Amino acid sequence: MRALFPGSFDPVTxxxxxxxxxxxxxxxxxxVCVMVNANxxxxxxxxxxxxxxxxxxxxxxxxxxxxxxxGLLVDYCRRGGIDVVVRGVRGVSDLDYEMPMARMNRELAGVETFFIAADPALAHISSSLVTEMSRAGRGPA
Structure with a gap:
């Protein structure tokens, strides 16, 4: 089975x-696909x-x-014969954000979402946090 792991990865953590x-x-x-938002x-x-x-x-x-x-994520999935989207989740707030998208992807294209729970040792890490720390000179981006 082919899976898509999408994200902005800005930066990769x-x-x-x-x-x-x-x-x-x-x-x-x-x-693994860098999704680019023109906005x-x-x-x-x-x-x-x-x-x-x-x-x-x-x-x-x-x-x-x-x-x-x-274009939509599901359009990319259709073109690539991808059946499932992989999403990492750190907690309830991530699930609250991801669930409506998962439902829509399934309704629009039959694409399922597979959630991978974050490793507890890494659950506090986000691209925004890494960027902020890097700007403050406190860690690699």
Whole structure:
């Protein structure tokens, strides 16, 4: 089964890497995709994010990295023959955000969502937090 792990990955975090590693062990193929929102300015260029994701996927022959600009996630899934979307969740607030999208993806295209609970040691990490700490000179981005 092919799975899609979408996100902005701006920047790629240890939490993203953990979800990717675990998804790669569960699915036949995982496409990790940088989803580009034309209305947002990312901190890192798309090519750099994709490079960091490729580095995170080293050793997993079943992981590919791609990007997608515009259009719905389910359209990308249809074109790629992808049946399931993988989402990492850190807590209830993430589930509250993700559930309506999961329902819509299923209704629009029959695409299921597979939630991977964050490793408790990494659950506090977010791209926003990593960015803030980096700007303050307190950690790598």
């Amino acid at each position: 240890q939490g993203h890497q953990d979800v990717l590693r675990r998804a790669a062990l569960l699915f036949d193929e995982v496409v 947002k300015t990312g901190r890192f260029p798309i090519d750099e994010r994709m490079g960091r994701l490729r580095a995170a996927a080293t050793g997993f022959g079943n992981v590919t990295v791609d990007s997608h600009t515009g």
